[in-house]
Amino acid sequence: MAKLVFKGRYRKLFIGLLIVGIYYWAVSGTGTNPVNFIEGIPFMVDFVSRMFPPDISNLGKFLLKTLETLQMAIVGSTLGALIALPLSFLAARNVMPNKFVYHAVRGIFDTCRGINEIVWGLIFVSMVGLGPFPGVLALAAHVTGALGRYFSEAIETVDSEIIKAIVSTGANKFQVIVRGILPQVKPLFINYVFYYLENNFRAATVLGLVGAGGIGMELITSMRLFRNQEVLTILIIMVLGVVAIDRFSAYVRKKIIRIERLE
Amino acid sequence: MIKIENLSHTYKNKNGDRVALKNINLQIEKGESVVFIGSSGSGKSTLLKAINRLIEPSSGKIWINGEDILDSPIKKVCQIRGKIGMIFQNFNLLERETVFANALNGRLRYNKNFNIVLNRFFPQDDVAIVENSLEMVGLADYHNDRVVDLSGGQKQRVAIARALSQNPEIILADEPVSNLDPKLMKEIMDLLTNICLKKGLTLLVSLHFLDFIKKYGSRIIGMKNGEIVFDGCSADLTEKDLINIYGETEDWHLYGKTGF
Numbered sequence: 001m002a003k004l005v006f007k008g009r010y011r012k013l014f015i016g017l018l019i020v021g022i023y024y025w026a027v028s029g030t031g032t033n034p035v036n037f038i039e040g041i042p043f044m045v046d047f048v049s050r051m052f053p054p055d056i057s058n059l060g061k062f063l064l065k066t067l068e069t070l071q072m073a074i075v076g077s078t079l080g081a082l083i084a085l086p087l088s089f090l091a092a093r094n095v096m097p098n099k100f101v102y103h104a105v106r107g108i109f110d111t112c113r114g115i116n117e118i119v120w121g122l123i124f125v126s127m128v129g130l131g132p133f134p135g136v137l138a139l140a141a142h143v144t145g146a147l148g149r150y151f152s153e154a155i156e157t158v159d160s161e162i163i164k165a166i167v168s169t170g171a172n173k174f175q176v177i178v179r180g181i182l183p184q185v186k187p188l189f190i191n192y193v194f195y196y197l198e199n200n201f202r203a204a205t206v207l208g209l210v211g212a213g214g215i216g217m218e219l220i221t222s223m224r225l226f227r228n229q230e231v232l233t234i235l236i237i238m239v240l241g242v243v244a245i246d247r248f249s250a251y252v253r254k255k256i257i258r259i260e261r262l263e
Numbered sequence: 264m265i266k267i268e269n270l271s272h273t274y275k276n277k278n279g280d281r282v283a284l285k286n287i288n289l290q291i292e293k294g295e296s297v298v299f300i301g302s303s304g305s306g307k308s309t310l311l312k313a314i315n316r317l318i319e320p321s322s323g324k325i326w327i328n329g330e331d332i333l334d335s336p337i338k339k340v341c342q343i344r345g346k347i348g349m350i351f352q353n354f355n356l357l358e359r360e361t362v363f364a365n366a367l368n369g370r371l372r373y374n375k376n377f378n379i380v381l382n383r384f385f386p387q388d389d390v391a392i393v394e395n396s397l398e399m400v401g402l403a404d405y406h407n408d409r410v411v412d413l414s415g416g417q418k419q420r421v422a423i424a425r426a427l428s429q430n431p432e433i434i435l436a437d438e439p440v441s442n443l444d445p446k447l448m449k450e451i452m453d454l455l456t457n458i459c460l461k462k463g464l465t466l467l468v469s470l471h472f473l474d475f476i477k478k479y480g481s482r483i484i485g486m487k488n489g490e491i492v493f494d495g496c497s498a499d500l501t502e503k504d505l506i507n508i509y510g511e512t513e514d515w516h517l518y519g520k521t522g523f
Contacts, residue, residue: 164317165355165422169429170345170372172337175379179368183357 047228054236055229062218062230066237069214070245072132072207073200076139081193083144084109088151089177095155106152112145117203121210135212139200150192154185190256194249201245205238265291265314265433265465270323272309272489283309284320285489291465291482293432296456298480298497299469301508306489307469311435314467315347316340328432345372348426350455352438354418358411362402362421365410366393369428389428396427399458416447423455434459436468440475448472452479473505 089095091105120141124134158181166180208216215234222230270287273280284306291297299307313320316332325332332343348369356365364382370389371379378384385393397403400420405413410421419439426434436455440448452470456479459466470476476483477497485493485500485508493504506512 159355161351161353161355162357165349165351165425166368166371168315168317168344168347168349168435169369169425170341170343171368172341172371172376174376175371175374178376178379179371180357183360183364187359 051228051232053229054233055227056233058230059233062215062234062237065215065218066241068132069204069208069216070201070241072135072139072204072212072214073197073245076136076204077143077193077197077200079136079140080143080196081147083140084147084151085189087144088148088155089181091148091152092155094158094160095177095181105148109145109148109152112141113149114145115142117142117207118210121207121212125211130211130213132213135204135207135214138207138212139203142203143196143200147192147196151185151189154188154192155181158184187256190253194253198242198245198249201241202238264293264326264328265289265467266324266326267314268324268326270310270313270320270325272306272313272318272320272323283489284313284323287323287489287491289484289491289494291467293465294463295482296459296466296480297468297482297484298476299467299484299486300471300473300476301469301486302510305486305508307486308437309489310486311349311437311467311469314433314435315344315349317349341372345429346431347433347435348429348431350419350422350426350434350436350439352441354415354422354442356410356418356421356425359409361407361409362397362405362413362424363393363407365421366397366424366428369393369396369425372429392430393424393428396424399427400424400454415443416451419443419447419451420454423451423458427458431464433465433467436466438469438471441471445472448475476500 087105087108090101091109093102096102096105117138120138121134124137124141128134128137162184163176163180166176171179204212204214205216205219208214208218209220211217215238219231219234219238222228222234267287267289270284270289271282272284273282283304287306287310299310301307309318312318314325314327314332316325320333324334327343327347330339330343332340335343357368361382367382367385367389370385370393373389374385378386394403394406397406400423402417402420402424405417410418413421419442422439434455439455440451443451452475455468456466458464468479470479477500480497483493483495483497483500484491485504487508492507493500
């Protein structure tokens with residue numbers, strides 16, 4: 001079969017047409033249309049204007065539900081981190097010489113991570129019923145997969161020379177992990193856990209949509225009943241919550257991990 | 264006592280194998296101070312690492328105080344390693360940890376697994392031994408300093424304290440002063456040899472600085488291409504031997520050589 005060879009400007013033309021073609025295909029397939037967008041602006045203005053002023057008559061209840069979401073995020077993240085921590089050593093090539101175990105544990109991580117929190121939520125709601133507990137389980141399952149992967153990759157990057165020094169003292173494998181590897185990966189682990197705490201606060205909110213408790217359940221209820229002013233109150237609380245967690249984790253990280261300043 | 268018989272090692276590599284040790288036979292008595300010399304890649308480092316089985320030699324036997332380290336189960340190997348303190352060119356310390364936590368790692372072999380999770384779970388006896396080692400290397404006041412804040416010389420002192428905390432009978436020092444300036448080189452080598460002399464420890468050290476060799480080694484072993492080409496007391500080391508070990512060069516001053 002003759003090989004197609006494009007030269008000079010024909011080659012550029014071909015690549016240009018190809019790119020245009022890909023975009024046409026993607027844009028038309030998704031119905032992305034600027035005209036629709038502009039025509040829809042008045043509806044959006046109308047929708048948003050009906051949100052004002054925010055209705056704070058149920059503020060107390062919303063704040064309590066937000067705390068429930070925070071509780072879900074804390075327990076879910078911690079549970080996930082605790083499961084991921086020991087497993088991650090089995091999924092690190094430099095610690096686990098057995099290829100079967102290595103691939104098996106990585107497979108578990110990929111499965112946990114590959115399934116979205118919402119889908120985990122549906123699975124656990126059907127298992128243990130409505131409420132925050134299935135939400136906690138859903139977060140823990142997803143976080144196990146995510147943290148497991150990041151932890152094991154961090155373990156694979158430790159300085160092997162330092163490990164040799166610990167081995168040379170006569171330490172056994174467990175001692176090498178606790179006194180040689182963990183101190184090296186500790187700062188990264190703490191960063192990842194805090195990142196996922198914040199991430200899980202957001203995810204826990206969405207989990208309310210499938211009946212897994214917290215502020216998300218209030219959000220979906222208010223939206224279904226077209227209580228737009230309440231929706232705005234809830235959105236404001238959620239944004240403030242994310243900002244608060246971000247500030248808190250930055251503060252704690254600064255206290256735990258001394259960050260060397262670049263002069 | 265260290266006895267090595269027919270020790271050979273080849274580094275297997277995708278781009279071809281590299282022979283690092285060829286049929287080494289060696290006996291080192293308790294309390295000896297042995298300096299290994301030779302160009303980079305001559306096998307010094309491989310030999311030192313084979314002695315506490317940080318590498319698995321291709322063939323041969325190594326006895327430490329009559330025990331065959333290469334033919335022992337891992338538990339026994341850990342026990343033998345505990346009696347051998349090792350010091351590295353790049354210090355190999357946990358930089359973010361404190362001086363004390365790093366030195367405390369020398370006590371791992373003597374502790375149960377659950378003892379070692381936090382520094383404060385180590386028994387008081389271990390703490391006392393570590394404090395004593397830190398005092399010996401002159402770092403008693405640096406207990407809670409982080410290693411990352413220390414100078415190169417101080418870091419190597421921490422590494423020496425870690426090795427001493429093992430209560431070792433043998434010290435392996437793999438180019439311990441190559442990363443230090445000449446004044447610190449002397450300081451660290453004085454410290455190391457004095458401690459070994461005082462405690463009657465066997466010292467195996469690889470060095471590049473020729474003026475140090477005669478000063479610090481009662482016995483000198485010259486290596487070239489994985490073989491021992493000189494083994495004798497420092498008085499017997501002649502210019503001809505040095506040329507045999509390092510090859511012909513005009514630049515002896517680069518090795519710190521001021522005269523034969």
